[in-house]
Amino acid sequence: MPAIISLHPGDQRGRERLDELEAQTGIQPEEVAPEDGTRTYSVLAQDATIDAFDPILDKIDPQWRNHVTNVTPR
Numbered sequence: 001m002p003a004i005i006s007l008h009p010g011d012q013r014g015r016e017r018l019d020e021l022e023a024q025t026g027i028q029p030e031e032v033a034p035e036d037g038t039r040t041y042s043v044l045a046q047d048a049t050i051d052a053f054d055p056i057l058d059k060i061d062p063q064w065r066n067h068v069t070n071v072t073p074r
Helices: 013-025 055-062
Strands: 003-009 039-043 068-070
Touching: 003 013, 013 055, 013 068
Parallel strands: none
Antiparallel strands: 003 039, 003 068
């Protein structure tokens, strides 16, 4: 079963961080919410959790949490 991860870019830097995440992983969002830009990803890795992108985002920008919020229901 895939993990469904929803990430909300809070500002332009957040959008840039998510663009970089997509470029580095090759994963594209399944959906982009028109009202606020929240991107929803489906991760098929067997051991994927809702925090699966955290290590990659940490490498892109250790301060990414100031610009992107994981809004995935827990």
